[in-house]
Amino acid sequence: MEASLLAQVRSGRGKGYRHRLAAQGKIPAVVYGRTIGSIPLEVELRAVKNILAGEGGRNTLINLKITGDGQxxxxxxxxxxxxxxxMRGELIHVDFQQVSLTDRITTTVPVELExxxxxVKQGGILQQQLRELEISCLPADIPEAITMDVSGLEMGDTIYVSDLPVPEGVKVLNDPEEVVATVVAPAIERVPGEEEEEAGEGKEASPEAGEE
Structure with missing residues (x-):
């Protein structure tokens, strides 16, 4: 998934400058990389939110167009x-990393169970222990998610990292034996007082001391 984003070179800094940007619907940002160095930017908050809400989320490959300051x-x-x-949970700053389409990168993608x-139909519970997978691939090959069909799992079955279907060109960096999910039996709830009754029955069944 690929998106485009416009950015302007940022000249100001400090709280007052950030407030002025916020009034314009913008936030400060920075982009850095081997051939670009480090450039302070300002971008539209709504545009960044739209990218994050898209299918690729924060792993979306972005075509960043930079203007301003003679660039x-x-x-x-x-x-x-x-x-x-x-306090507000609002996005206030973004760091972008320049990438080459021919160099592999390391990132994480969500693990989704379908x-x-x-x-579970028999009363068990599906417990998912691993929700993100660390991978290495080319920027254009980053999958939106690693999806696994779990409809065939029975009580006591476990899925490991090695069981996950991974697209061609993607290398998984997690331990192959790491547990992804397990179907477990539900815990048995005891009725209050049941344990005491069982203990009492056990005592009654035991011979008294000294009795032959």
């Missing part, structure tokens, strides 16, 4: 880091 260039980038306001396991 005009386009670079392929990925979102490297997002900063949010601690279907209702046979074991």
């Amino acid at each position: 005009e260039r386009q670079d392929k980038v990925l979102i490297k880091e997002l900063q949010f306001d601690n 279907g209702e396991p046979v074991g």
Whole structure:
């Protein structure tokens, strides 16, 4: 998945400058990389949110067009880091990383389970232990997610990283024996007082001391 984003070179800094950007619907950002160095930017908040809400999410390959301060260039980038306001939870800053379409990168993608396991229909519980997978691939080959059909799982069955279907060109960096999900039997709930009754019955059945 690929998207385009316009950015302007940022000249100001500080809280007052950020407030002025916010009034214009923009946030500060920075892009860095081997051939681009580090360039402070300002981008439209809505445009970034639209990219994050898209199918590729933060792994979307972005065609970043930079203008201002005598510059005009386009670079392929990925979102490297997002900063949010601690109080309001609003996005306030974005770090972009320049990438080459011919160099492999390391990133994480979500693990999604599809279907209702046979074991769940029988009363079991599907427990997913691993929700993100670390992978290495070319920027254009980043999958939106790694999806696994679990409808055939029975009670006690387990899925490991090695069982996940991975697209061609994608290398998984997690331990192959790491557990992804398991169908477990539900815990048995005891009726209050049941344990005491069983203990009492056990005592009654035991011979008294000294009795032959």
